[in-house]
Amino acid sequence: xxxxxxxxxxxxxxxxxxxxxxxxxxxxxxxxxxxxxxxxxxxxxxxxxxxxxxxxxxxxxxxxxxxxxxxxxxxxxxxxxxxxxxxxxxxxxxxxxxxxxxxxxxxxxxxxxxxxxxxxxxxxxxxxxxxxxxxxxxxxxxxxxxxxxxxxxxxxxxxxxxxxxxxxxxxxxxxxxxxxxxxxxxxxxxxxxxxxxxxxxxxxxxxxxxxxxxxxxxxxxxxxxxxxxx
Amino acid sequence: xxxxxxxxxxxxxxxxxxxxxxxxxxxxxxxxxxxxxxxxxxxxxxxxxxxxxxxxxxxxxxxxxxxxxxxxxxxxxxxxxxxxxxxxxxxxxxxxxxxxxxxxxxxxxxxxxxxxxxxxxxxxxxxxxxxxxxxxxxxxxxxxxxxxxxxxxxxxxxxxxxxxxxxxxxxxxxxxxxxxxxxxxxxxxxxxxxxxxxxxxxxxxxxxxxxxxxxxxxxxxxxxxxxxxx
Numbered sequence: 001x002x003x004x005x006x007x008x009x010x011x012x013x014x015x016x017x018x019x020x021x022x023x024x025x026x027x028x029x030x031x032x033x034x035x036x037x038x039x040x041x042x043x044x045x046x047x048x049x050x051x052x053x054x055x056x057x058x059x060x061x062x063x064x065x066x067x068x069x070x071x072x073x074x075x076x077x078x079x080x081x082x083x084x085x086x087x088x089x090x091x092x093x094x095x096x097x098x099x100x101x102x103x104x105x106x107x108x109x110x111x112x113x114x115x116x117x118x119x120x121x122x123x124x125x126x127x128x129x130x131x132x133x134x135x136x137x138x139x140x141x142x143x144x145x146x147x148x149x150x151x152x153x154x155x156x157x158x159x160x161x162x163x164x165x166x167x168x169x170x171x172x173x174x175x176x177x178x179x180x181x182x183x184x185x186x187x188x189x190x191x192x193x194x195x196x197x198x199x200x201x202x203x204x205x206x207x208x209x210x211x212x213x214x215x216x217x218x219x220x221x222x223x224x225x226x227x228x229x230x
Numbered sequence: 231x232x233x234x235x236x237x238x239x240x241x242x243x244x245x246x247x248x249x250x251x252x253x254x255x256x257x258x259x260x261x262x263x264x265x266x267x268x269x270x271x272x273x274x275x276x277x278x279x280x281x282x283x284x285x286x287x288x289x290x291x292x293x294x295x296x297x298x299x300x301x302x303x304x305x306x307x308x309x310x311x312x313x314x315x316x317x318x319x320x321x322x323x324x325x326x327x328x329x330x331x332x333x334x335x336x337x338x339x340x341x342x343x344x345x346x347x348x349x350x351x352x353x354x355x356x357x358x359x360x361x362x363x364x365x366x367x368x369x370x371x372x373x374x375x376x377x378x379x380x381x382x383x384x385x386x387x388x389x390x391x392x393x394x395x396x397x398x399x400x401x402x403x404x405x406x407x408x409x410x411x412x413x414x415x416x417x418x419x420x421x422x423x424x425x426x427x428x429x430x431x432x433x434x435x436x437x438x439x440x441x442x443x444x445x446x447x448x449x450x451x452x453x454x455x456x457x458x459x460x
Contacts, residue, residue, distance in 0.1 A: 166331035167330075
């Protein structure tokens, strides 16, 4: 039975913008597993209600239903031990966790100030009010005000990428000579940006940009089949 | 031949404050290797000139002379493969690199605003002018001015520890159930702080504080034999 991945989509079914879902797309490709995806919207909570919670990604793998991108990656690693490893062993798995927490807080927290209005602009009509209301409550201001200072947010992004930039100056991937789930975790944020924003986030000669380009290239035609910029 | 570790010391030989040297102390203990240390001061460049550069830690292991804490850890891993691994495999080694770059930039960059004056106060007389002049040039202000807003710097520390705190909420060590070099890399910063400052950096119930306590406990009497606070 083919693996099913429930993913967040925008106005069009083929605009997939969730950074967490991108982590799993990459993870499934890494494992060489076939899968089909089901486009969901923020307000389609009923579509994934069977998972016992209300957030994508949700993975259905035979009888198993797994939500949360980290839990899904751990499931894939355990269920398909003969496929290429996402972590490179148990130490690598433990060491991957900080990348998740860094991306979820520092990287996403910086990027959302660049992307929130663009995300809204690319949402399905039925999601727009939900997104605006929930995010404006969270941010304590309007989406437009929250994303008004692009120059400042780009500076901040450049600053918070300092440790990542240094690492990628000394090795091609976070996982070493080849990417691991830590790479996909961080790359998810750049796929999120790419799917809704035309803003160029990185200088072309930034080691982070070169790494991003390598990971994008790895997707092959999948990168161009889905709607995105740049 | 016993391994020799050249370490930075303060006014007293037994005040060892370099975060980079602490990474290696922990790494040597992890490998179960005997070693002796040689106390150096900032201005003792001649003492380590044989290493071809001017910074500690410097490790002398038989015929091998290695400087830079990351290079030393990699050397120990390669030279003593039968001892407990510092990385848990090649993926773990690659994944450990980001911890080094995060600690060197984000964590040290925040802590230095809390510690610079205290470091100066604990230096050997012959190091004081060198440290003040080089650091005031780097910071663009006096040590006193640079470290004047403790409350703000403690807030900033709490903030930048967010991803670390999250990770340590989900597992006891960065390396999983037991510490790895990634743990020692980050812990070095807290040993640096502890050796010169009486300021309490963490709330007692912070998962980072609990992790720090576990790693400190692991040092046993070594932690109390060297001069430090708290």
